[in-house]
Amino acid sequence: MHYTGEVYRPPLEARTVLLEVTRGCSHNECAFCVMYKRTPFSIAPMENIISDLEEVRTYAPNIDRIYLLNGDPFVLSFDKLYEIGGLINHYLPNVKTITSYASFYNLKNKSVDELKKLKALGYDELYIGVETAYEKALLNINKGCNLNEYKEGLEKLKSAGMSYHAILMMGVAGAGNGEVNAKATAEFLNIYPPKSVFPMTTSVQYGSKLYEMRQRGDFVEASLGEIIKEQIILVENLDLPEDTLFSSGHMVNLVNVTHRWKHKDQILDKLNYALDNLSQDILNSTNEREAR
Incomplete structure (x- = not known):
């Protein structure tokens, strides 16, 4: 091969x-x-x-x-x-x-x-890096599309009957913007629900433009506690078919929650449990990556 x-x-x-x-x-x-x-x-x-x-x-x-x-x-x-x-x-x-x-x-x-x-x-079943549908954050991360073009692409998939998996970036809008980011992204996904939803914790990688933005002070990372809250708001606002897979099982995430959407209550229970029981030191920390 x-x-x-x-x-x-x-x-x-x-x-x-x-x-x-x-x-x-x-x-x-x-x-x-x-x-x-x-x-x-x-x-x-x-x-x-x-x-x-x-x-x-x-x-x-x-x-x-x-x-x-x-x-x-x-x-x-x-x-x-x-x-x-x-x-x-x-x-x-x-x-x-x-x-x-x-x-x-x-x-x-x-x-x-x-x-x-x-x-x-x-x-x-295309794996699409949606990342965010909050337009300010979307333009900041330079995905090559604006929100209207995102919606046009989603409508094309819907019209063609082609399914997709949505990969999301929790925290990509920066500190203090988790709620607006989660609600905008949920509203977008509800237009044509994906086959799976994969929330990922944003990591600022050395050598990336996001790293340079953070160094300049143009991007402030959300804490892990903020990211859990953002994920809770996302789940609360999503309207998905019962068999949709929701999984934050990737290694970049602090909390591993994997269920079908019919178990939405269990998804929220696990996220809220983590928010209530993890130490403040952990919740106040970030997913910062400095390795070269």
Whole structure:
């Protein structure tokens, strides 16, 4: 298999075959991110993709799911994605779901009709770094879209019947802004509820633009206590189907809460318990990262 530079995939895809179709990230300008700084964006040669599919067919011919690498493969044109989807269906005819990281930035060059055609090939369950729908914070982190473009992208997904997983950044609006951030983000997600919600605690990584903003005093980190409160407000304002997965089980989070939405009361109970029982030293601290 061909893998270039950093390789990242969501925790839910731990057992999914990874197929490299792009390297790095096409945007690579998000203020909080250093994931792909050492790997320039490029498109994997088609001969590599075919070779990898042939290899997968030899050891896992019956897989029903495949994950495309790397940072945002959905930036590829409709024609390119359609060609890749056709190859996947040819070499691995049991594949029902083709998934990857994506962003609303990637949906600007896709029509609803094109998304429907990709959905018919198996493209679905995209992992979208929504991060926030509070416009001030959204513009600060430079996701490549404003809030109206976010909404246009979400409406495209909804019209195409394509599902998505929402990755959120708790604390990304900075200290004192947790409530407005949580309510704005919940209102946005309620337009077209995701298949899963993954809240993540914002980490200020050395070498990121967010780190520079903090050094200048333009960004003040929320405390861990504020972030738990923000998550509580988010949950209170979300209106999701009962089978939606809500999980803060990633290692960046202080509190691990994983339940289906039908157990919303248990999600809130665990978050409130943490807020009431963790020490003030912990609640007043931040998720600051200084490692180089």
